[in-house]
Amino acid sequence: xxxxxxxxxxxxxxxxxxxxxxxxxxxxxxxxxxxxxxxxxxxxxxxxxxxxxxxxxxxxxxxxxxxxxxxxxxxxxxxxxxxxxxxxxxxxxxxxxxxxxxxxxxxxxxxxxxxxxxxxxxxxxxxxxxxxxxxxxxxxxxxxxxxxxxxxxxxxxxxxxxxxxxxxxxxxxxxxxxxxxxxxxxxxxxxxxxxxxxxxxxxxxxxxxxxxxxxxxxxxxxxxxxxxxxxxxxxxxxxxxxxxxxxxxxxxxxxxxxxxxxxxxxxxxxxxxxxxxxxxxxxxxxxxxxxxxxxxxxxxxxxxxxxxxxxxxxxxxxxxxxxxx
Amino acid sequence: xxxxxxxxxxxxxxxxxxxxxxxxxxxxxxxxxxxxxxxxxxxxxxxxxxxxxxxxxxxxxxxxxxxxxxxxxxxxxxxxxxxxxxxxxxxxxxxxxxxxxxxxxxxxxxxxxxxxxxxxxxxxxxxxxxxxxxxxxxxxxxxxxxxxxxxxxxxxxxxxxxxxxxxxxxxxxxxxxxxxxxxxxxxxxxxxxxxxxxxxxxxxxxxxxxxxxxxxxxxxxxxxxxxxxxxxxxxxxxxxxxxxxxxxxxxxxxxxxxxxxxxxxxxxxxxxxxxxxxxxxxxxxxxxxxxxxxxxxxxxxxxxxxxxxxxxxxxxxxxxxxxxxxxxxxxxxxxxxxxxxxxxxxxxxxxxxxxxxxxxxxxxxxxxxxxxxxxxxxxxxxxxxxxxxxxxxx
Numbered sequence: 001x002x003x004x005x006x007x008x009x010x011x012x013x014x015x016x017x018x019x020x021x022x023x024x025x026x027x028x029x030x031x032x033x034x035x036x037x038x039x040x041x042x043x044x045x046x047x048x049x050x051x052x053x054x055x056x057x058x059x060x061x062x063x064x065x066x067x068x069x070x071x072x073x074x075x076x077x078x079x080x081x082x083x084x085x086x087x088x089x090x091x092x093x094x095x096x097x098x099x100x101x102x103x104x105x106x107x108x109x110x111x112x113x114x115x116x117x118x119x120x121x122x123x124x125x126x127x128x129x130x131x132x133x134x135x136x137x138x139x140x141x142x143x144x145x146x147x148x149x150x151x152x153x154x155x156x157x158x159x160x161x162x163x164x165x166x167x168x169x170x171x172x173x174x175x176x177x178x179x180x181x182x183x184x185x186x187x188x189x190x191x192x193x194x195x196x197x198x199x200x201x202x203x204x205x206x207x208x209x210x211x212x213x214x215x216x217x218x219x220x221x222x223x224x225x226x227x228x229x230x231x232x233x234x235x236x237x238x239x240x241x242x243x244x245x246x247x248x249x250x251x252x253x254x255x256x257x258x259x260x261x262x263x264x265x266x267x268x269x270x271x272x273x274x275x276x277x278x279x280x281x282x283x284x285x286x287x288x289x290x291x292x293x294x295x296x297x298x299x300x301x302x303x304x305x306x307x308x309x310x311x312x313x314x315x316x317x318x319x320x321x322x323x324x325x
Numbered sequence: 326x327x328x329x330x331x332x333x334x335x336x337x338x339x340x341x342x343x344x345x346x347x348x349x350x351x352x353x354x355x356x357x358x359x360x361x362x363x364x365x366x367x368x369x370x371x372x373x374x375x376x377x378x379x380x381x382x383x384x385x386x387x388x389x390x391x392x393x394x395x396x397x398x399x400x401x402x403x404x405x406x407x408x409x410x411x412x413x414x415x416x417x418x419x420x421x422x423x424x425x426x427x428x429x430x431x432x433x434x435x436x437x438x439x440x441x442x443x444x445x446x447x448x449x450x451x452x453x454x455x456x457x458x459x460x461x462x463x464x465x466x467x468x469x470x471x472x473x474x475x476x477x478x479x480x481x482x483x484x485x486x487x488x489x490x491x492x493x494x495x496x497x498x499x500x501x502x503x504x505x506x507x508x509x510x511x512x513x514x515x516x517x518x519x520x521x522x523x524x525x526x527x528x529x530x531x532x533x534x535x536x537x538x539x540x541x542x543x544x545x546x547x548x549x550x551x552x553x554x555x556x557x558x559x560x561x562x563x564x565x566x567x568x569x570x571x572x573x574x575x576x577x578x579x580x581x582x583x584x585x586x587x588x589x590x591x592x593x594x595x596x597x598x599x600x601x602x603x604x605x606x607x608x609x610x611x612x613x614x615x616x617x618x619x620x621x622x623x624x625x626x627x628x629x630x631x632x633x634x635x636x637x638x639x640x641x642x643x644x645x646x647x648x649x650x651x652x653x654x655x656x657x658x659x660x661x662x663x664x665x666x667x668x669x670x671x672x673x674x675x676x677x678x679x680x681x682x683x684x685x686x687x688x689x690x691x692x693x694x695x696x697x698x699x700x701x702x703x704x705x706x707x708x709x710x711x712x713x714x715x716x717x718x719x
Binding site for chain 1 (some may be wrong): 682
């Protein structure tokens with residue numbers, strides 16, 4: 001599995017999400033503490049909305065999903081971040097001064113929210129400590145799963161913006177299937193990227209089966225071209241990824257009966273109906289299917305970062321079960 | 326008469342002589358039923374009936390009725406088909422039972438409602454999601470007691486051979502132990518619960534008097550006991566026996582017997598008595614390497630089993646395998662989807678698309694003509710003369 005490049009892509013995406021950070025360099029402690037990582041949400045919740053975050057924080061924490069909180073306490077976490085960041089400061093020589101090292105105390109982490117928001121231009125020296133920039137996950141190495149979910153299916157929609165004669169399309173296209181009595185759309189398939197499209201007479205189209213967002217877009221464009229070549233004035237409007245499905249394997253068996261006990265509000269485990277446990281994660285809004293074999297399916301994402309985030313949230317919970325059993 | 330049912334008191338004082346209202350039934354005038362829609366009334370009635378049939382405590386009915394009210398008021402249930410609304414009452418009763426750890430299976434509720442299990446399942450899952458209900462998992466211990474209640478082997482009857490009748494408490498106790506054993510050895514997670522209880526009950530009953538009962542099959546047992554034999558029960562029985570055999574291989578005085586699936590039943594009592602120790606010695610923890618596993622129990626020599634896969638290192642103790650769910654021990658061969666290749670990852674989505682690539686998906690004019698003819702033939706074969714069929718159907 002080409003895990004590292006996928007992870008890099010994900011991390012680059014997170015970098016791009018930073019509104020405040022203007023620094024293109026990755027290894028800088030000046031990038032502010034608002035990267036979109038799971039640990040982030042914990043910090044948000046606990047440090048309160050004094051942070052000037054680009055995202056909205058829930059003021060009512062009762063609905064916040066804290067189910068992914070790992071075993072270590074908040075202080076430990078802050079310490080770890082501090083330690084890691086401290087190493088970073090040492091490596092980037094030159095900019096640290098004696099004054100700045102006085103900032104590098106435990107209190108600084110916890111006092112950070114009270115301080116004015118650090119900006120890259122702040123007072124010459126390094127701003128108060130921030131976690132390591134996105135090249136490695138914010139969570140300390142022992143916590144990050146090292147497993148990257150693989151995308152299995154992308155569902156996207158696009159508007160061809162013209163009325164279509166489905167019977168005509170089914171007659172003149174080789175790769176089309178049309179049974180109006182069964183379903184009111186043409187089912188079309190192409191070989192590369194290997195996908196299926198549902199084309200409706202309104203001009204709307206659904207594209208399924210691709211393994212990446214880009215492949216889904218390319219496939220949708222090819223279907224649009226087929227429709228164009230059949231003589232319709234097809235456009236390519238409002239292309240949108242509607243759903244992404246990923247899967248992975250934690251490599252150990254899971255006691256689903258136990259998981260449903262401790263995470264009742266999020267879990268549905270009905271062996272009479274389905275062998276897996278259905279876990280409805282609140283943040284991000286992802287549904288996970290967890291099986292006794294340790295295989296996990298994640299679905300409901302609009303962006304791949306949600307899949308990765310959801311898995312990183314669930315992994316410590318599942319690992320906790322491994323030790324308990 | 327109606328006069329008797331109409332509340333008079335106040336109204337007569339206000340307008341003593343002229344009738345200020347027409348006489349109506351009490352229930353209509355108080356609007357008791359007016360406020361409830363017909364669906365809700367039906368739902369409540371269904372709940373009440375089910376609670377009566379299942380002999381549930383009164384508090385269950387109140388809870389279930391409140392769920393039905395909440396559900397029908399929820400926007401996502403307004404437009405649901407009548408067929409589904411019919412099942413709402415049953416779903417609410419089911420949820421209530423589970424929340425009170427009252428062992429009611431979906432199978433039972435479905436048969437009481439004459440409902441298709443898929444439909445019931447979808448209504449149940451929607452209900453759980455929309456009302457944000459937390460439903461605890463089915464308690465197997467309670468299920469054992471309830472399920473065994475329906476077995477007909479605890480009292481003498483004309484069609485049951487005398488040696489087959491057994492003491493109920495003994496069967497229940499031993500079945501519980503076997504079900505617990507199944508749960509500890511990963512045979513329960515993700516599986517239908519009832520077949521496990523059936524298989525466990527069979528083994529427990531057999532082991533209490535093996536001499537006369539070993540010859541009886543699972544199918545015959547269920548027939549005599551007047552219970553259904555669910556298809557997975559045979560597989561559960563097979564898995565249980567395998568676990569028991571592994572445990573037996575760790576008991577010194579049993580090793581000499583060379584037990585098999587039949588004879589091990591005679592010793593279930595002993596095996597259950599020492600099950601904690603036997604499980605530990607028969608199976609190594611899930612994450613241990615197979616090499617360590619191959620070392621005989623009691624020996625601390627991971628190195629000695631180097632190169633030996635399962636069981637190579639121990640002479641008589643029998644192979645130790647990791648304690649894993651059956652789906653991991655015997656993985657079904659599956660086509661693994663290939664990981665995205667480098668070229669796959671390089672796709673941008675904006676690549677140029679060649680005409681040639683698109684044209685391969687389009688029919689040429691000849692092909693369209695032939696296809697049209699074939700369609701016409703397929704549509705009305707009797708109206709066309711036979712030579713046409715021969716030429717146009719490729």
